[in-house]
Amino acid sequence: MMETVLYIIALITAGVALATGLNSLSIGLSKGSEKVSLIFGVHCLILFAFLVFPPTGFIFNDKPPYPVTLDIKRAFIWIYYGSFPIFLQYYSGYRNNVLKWIIFITSLITYPVYLSTTASDINPVWRLLVLIPLGLVGVYGILSARYQIKEVNKEEGRWLQLAMYLYMVLFLMAAAFNIGGAHLEKLLGFRQFFSFHFNPLAFMLIMSIRLRKDTFNKYRLEKLLRMQNSRWEQLMHNIQLIVVEVNKAGKIGYINPYGMKFLGAKTDKDIVGLDWFDSFIKPEDRQRLRSLFENAIRATTEPDDIKITVLDFDGTEHSINWTSVLIPDENGRVNALMSIGVDTTQIDRAFKQVEDLKNELAKENVFLKEVITDDMQSEIIGRSEAIIYALQKAKQVAGTHATVLLEGETGVGKELFANLIHQLSERNRKPLIKVNCAALPDDLIESELFGHEKGSFTGALQFRKGRFELADGGTIFLDEISEMPFSLQAKLLRVLQAGEFERIGGQQTIKVDVRVISATNRDLMGDVHRGRFREDLYYRLNVYPITIPSLRNRKSDIPLLVDHFIKKYALEFRKDIRHISKADLGRLVEYDWPGNIRELINLIERSVISSSGDTLKIDWEKNHNGVQEPLKSVSSIRDLERDHILKVLKEVQWKINGENGAAEKLGLNPNTLRSRMKKLNISREEH
Numbered sequence: 001m002m003e004t005v006l007y008i009i010a011l012i013t014a015g016v017a018l019a020t021g022l023n024s025l026s027i028g029l030s031k032g033s034e035k036v037s038l039i040f041g042v043h044c045l046i047l048f049a050f051l052v053f054p055p056t057g058f059i060f061n062d063k064p065p066y067p068v069t070l071d072i073k074r075a076f077i078w079i080y081y082g083s084f085p086i087f088l089q090y091y092s093g094y095r096n097n098v099l100k101w102i103i104f105i106t107s108l109i110t111y112p113v114y115l116s117t118t119a120s121d122i123n124p125v126w127r128l129l130v131l132i133p134l135g136l137v138g139v140y141g142i143l144s145a146r147y148q149i150k151e152v153n154k155e156e157g158r159w160l161q162l163a164m165y166l167y168m169v170l171f172l173m174a175a176a177f178n179i180g181g182a183h184l185e186k187l188l189g190f191r192q193f194f195s196f197h198f199n200p201l202a203f204m205l206i207m208s209i210r211l212r213k214d215t216f217n218k219y220r221l222e223k224l225l226r227m228q229n230s231r232w233e234q235l236m237h238n239i240q241l242i243v244v245e246v247n248k249a250g251k252i253g254y255i256n257p258y259g260m261k262f263l264g265a266k267t268d269k270d271i272v273g274l275d276w277f278d279s280f281i282k283p284e285d286r287q288r289l290r291s292l293f294e295n296a297i298r299a300t301t302e303p304d305d306i307k308i309t310v311l312d313f314d315g316t317e318h319s320i321n322w323t324s325v326l327i328p329d330e331n332g333r334v335n336a337l338m339s340i341g342v343d344t345t346q347i348d349r350a351f352k353q354v355e356d357l358k359n360e361l362a363k364e365n366v367f368l369k370e371v372i373t374d375d376m377q378s379e380i381i382g383r384s385e386a387i388i389y390a391l392q393k394a395k396q397v398a399g400t401h402a403t404v405l406l407e408g409e410t411g412v413g414k415e416l417f418a419n420l421i422h423q424l425s426e427r428n429r430k431p432l433i434k435v436n437c438a439a440l441p442d443d444l445i446e447s448e449l450f451g452h453e454k455g456s457f458t459g460a461l462q463f464r465k466g467r468f469e470l471a472d473g474g475t476i477f478l479d480e481i482s483e484m485p486f487s488l489q490a491k492l493l494r495v496l497q498a499g500e501f502e503r504i505g506g507q508q509t510i511k512v513d514v515r516v517i518s519a520t521n522r523d524l525m526g527d528v529h530r531g532r533f534r535e536d537l538y539y540r541l542n543v544y545p546i547t548i549p550s551l552r553n554r555k556s557d558i559p560l561l562v563d564h565f566i567k568k569y570a571l572e573f574r575k576d577i578r579h580i581s582k583a584d585l586g587r588l589v590e591y592d593w594p595g596n597i598r599e600l601i602n603l604i605e606r607s608v609i610s611s612s613g614d615t616l617k618i619d620w621e622k623n624h625n626g627v628q629e630p631l632k633s634v635s636s637i638r639d640l641e642r643d644h645i646l647k648v649l650k651e652v653q654w655k656i657n658g659e660n661g662a663a664e665k666l667g668l669n670p671n672t673l674r675s676r677m678k679k680l681n682i683s684r685e686e687h
Helices: 001-028 035-052 066-082 084-092 097-115 131-152 152-180 181-188 193-236 255-262 276-280 282-301 346-370 385-398 414-423 442-452 484-496 526-527 535-541 557-571 582-590 597-612 638-653 664-667 670-679
Strands: 242-247 252-255 306-309 317-328 332-343 404-407 432-436 477-481 515-520 544-547 621-622 628-630
Touching: 001 035, 001 306, 001 621, 035 066, 035 084, 066 084, 066 131, 084 097, 084 131, 084 152, 097 131, 097 242, 152 252, 193 255, 193 477, 242 255, 276 282, 282 332, 282 621, 317 346, 332 557, 385 414, 404 414, 414 432, 414 477, 414 515, 442 484, 442 670, 484 535, 526 535, 557 582, 638 670, 664 670
Parallel strands: 404 515, 404 544, 432 477, 477 515
Antiparallel strands: 242 252, 242 332, 306 317, 317 332, 621 628
């Protein structure tokens, strides 16, 4: 009866093993599946072959000599257990090559021993030797389960642990049967039954449930993935963003419908496969952006967000903000970059229009808001773009400690700008010391700037501080810097570089903190090329240049200036002058003003003095072309000074020293007079 039950169980097991094996093989052979299903399917088919091969089932004659069919039947089970560690390795990830090879070798040894068994063997040796690889398989399985629980997946490891515990229980029963077989046969009531043959059945059922659960989860995840892909496709179809995928060769692999429409394509075939950089990036940006792209692919680091100009098929430029992510393949290697772009063209245009309007408004209001309301700036009259730009630059640099170079023609108001920069700076509580380099003789300018010790030269009767010491903590204004003697320029350079100098005749190094503002009406770089000015000093002075416009370049300011100076001098001279004729004002606007604002001031002052009534009257003279111009009698201070010195020199027949000499008549030191003559280009040969 018991044998019949076992026979029926064997047939059922064989059917289950065949179905499970074929199913696992089909899954294992499908694309993308893991090898563990393939190996498990082979094991199930080996078990099927063992069960159906005669003698069929679990019970067969276990007394030698053995028939050939039994030799073949047992070969299947030896292969099953000998290769069992391979399945465990793929399933759990646990590797123990030493134990695996011991199992394999002992299995190979046991089978030949079995084949050599003869009829005279009462208790065959192979029945004891087979326990060694079977026991080692159990040890390998328990170690694999522990590793899987700890390192890989706790839930899957529990299933393997359950199967291996059952394995060890059946193994111990088999060992007991082999050692005390006669007593157990009498107890069970039948012979020739090896209980361990139930282990493949139990293991197959447990692991089949586990693997089929994985298969179910896989199909469930695939279904979920299909749903997610469907949602992604719908999102890409409807989203109002440009989505472009570019492979590592720079070719377009994907573009969403909105991107196609945006670039002017009818289908994705018009775009996919094109080189992104050569087709849709401006020529001047292609190399730079391609380098950024290749560096991101090579370094596998996602690039920063970037704003670039993209060309559509019609060549229209669009400003796009891009965010990019790296796309890896199934092996984890980065082979593409997906970029998501937002069109900001209209926004950028709107911002630019707002910015332009803002700048225009600022230009219109800067005089009213900043110039007229400031006490210092009230002397700088004008609303033209040229003067407003110069004022803005002066304000920008005022709050810093940078050296400033004021450039412009004679009479444009460089000193007023120096006053403005000083008053708007943090140094306004300290003095602003002004030095006119053209008004000082060469032999005195060093003493004026840096001071001298008592007795350091003839006439140095007492110690004297220089202008740089007096300006410590404040500002020094060096007007007409181009007239600085070449021999003294090196000492000035040292002050600018290190903030230190020595007085004439002194040994002590003096440290000062002075901001330098210089001014010139000449081309300093031209003087550098002619060897009259040090190049290194020029670059130290030219840190922040401000060019003050001439009056002929800001003629729209002339009516404001005329009105301002009429009021000023009418009040000063107690005149009731409030108007100027349109004809005179028009002529003043048309005039080129070579003497700039200084010439205009002198003309208005003289005209106020000579005018009567409430309307300003201006005296005009005709030049050699017949054009009316203001009288030239007060064109510039420099010209007046030159004419006066020249007149005196001619009166004394060019005698400079001694009694009744030009120096005595002018009240100047002879050396000072010679210096002034040199600077004013006065020489006897030319006169």
